[in-house]
Amino acid sequence: MSRVSALRGLVLATPNLAAARAFYTGIWGLDEIEADGAASASCAFFRGRGPEPWVFGLERGEAARLLRVLLAVAGRKELDALHEALVRTGQRVQGPPALLPGPGGYHGFTVLDPDGRALELSTTEHAAPASPRGVPAPLRTSHVVLNSPQARPVVEWYVRHLGLQVSDRYENDGLIFLRCNRDHHCLGIGQGSNTRVNHQAFLLDDEAAVLAAGRAAVARGAQALWGPGRHGPGGNVFHYFRDPDDNVVEYTAELIQVPDDGSWQAKEWQRTPANANVWGTGGPSPQAIALMNGPAETP
Numbered sequence: 001m002s003r004v005s006a007l008r009g010l011v012l013a014t015p016n017l018a019a020a021r022a023f024y025t026g027i028w029g030l031d032e033i034e035a036d037g038a039a040s041a042s043c044a045f046f047r048g049r050g051p052e053p054w055v056f057g058l059e060r061g062e063a064a065r066l067l068r069v070l071l072a073v074a075g076r077k078e079l080d081a082l083h084e085a086l087v088r089t090g091q092r093v094q095g096p097p098a099l100l101p102g103p104g105g106y107h108g109f110t111v112l113d114p115d116g117r118a119l120e121l122s123t124t125e126h127a128a129p130a131s132p133r134g135v136p137a138p139l140r141t142s143h144v145v146l147n148s149p150q151a152r153p154v155v156e157w158y159v160r161h162l163g164l165q166v167s168d169r170y171e172n173d174g175l176i177f178l179r180c181n182r183d184h185h186c187l188g189i190g191q192g193s194n195t196r197v198n199h200q201a202f203l204l205d206d207e208a209a210v211l212a213a214g215r216a217a218v219a220r221g222a223q224a225l226w227g228p229g230r231h232g233p234g235g236n237v238f239h240y241f242r243d244p245d246d247n248v249v250e251y252t253a254e255l256i257q258v259p260d261d262g263s264w265q266a267k268e269w270q271r272t273p274a275n276a277n278v279w280g281t282g283g284p285s286p287q288a289i290a291l292m293n294g295p296a297e298t299p
């Protein structure tokens with residue numbers, strides 16, 4: 001059983017906080033939550049329509065890059081046990097569990113994965129109030145895909161130390177899908193030349209909501225990169241867009257729910273346009289691939 005119960009989301013650095021903030025609220029459909037005046041000049045936190053206190057964060061920085069991945073743990077007992085196990089096995093844990101800065105009342109700690117990414121593992125008893133947004137605004141973060149120069153050992157680390165399970169994989173470790181609950185994947189690790197975020201996906205209610213959200217984003221001036229369509233592995237509907245910092249963001253819905261009776265068999269998929277998009281409306285555009293893969297150097 002996974003020691004991580006869910007993916008909460010990401011915190012990214014942005015060199016242009018005003019433009020990124022305008023995109024995620026005015027076009028993408030998230031709501032910025034209240035922060036004090038001093039904090040809001042240098043960072044911003046956003047919620048979806050679901051109960052998660054916030055699902056995405058931005059901090060002003062010199063370059064667009066990943067700062068941390070936020071993962072949920074079920075409760076304080078589980079959090080302490082996970083911390084103890086990571087320390088005992090010599091993982092790069094940064095301090096004991098404590099109340100974390102920022103909104104949401106999260107209690108947790110940070111560990112670095114084998115690529116050096118900061119993973120913030122946390123629990124909270126807070127829940128967001130009912131959202132003023134209607135469909136098709138995002139409910140929460142669905143999944144994140146990360147590039148890695150060492151995809152297979154990184155996946156093995158997530159399996160061994162955080163208890164994630166492999167749901168499916170593309171050939172040659174092109175993309176390995178990991179789950180921490182019944183959603184087919186909350187995390188994907190793909191073999192690449194850097195450790196950047198490949199893309200980040202936000203969950204909508206269903207296929208109709210993905211289509212409506214995509215139309216609305218285009219009407220508000222967002223640049224679509226690929227879709228709409230439906231993936232083979234994971235079975236989810238997708239529509240990919242570009243944010244002002246060249247991050248790739250996805251609207252998604254209808255991920256396969258993996259039964260918890262042990263009957264699921266992970267399989268290896270060929271990397272074909274037909275598997276990438278079972279609707280037959282085409283594989284990823286060259287521009288989508290270039291932005292997902294990112295530049296060759298490791299930041």
Ligand SMILES: [Fe+2]
Nearest residue numbers: 143199201250
């Ligand atoms: Fe995705």
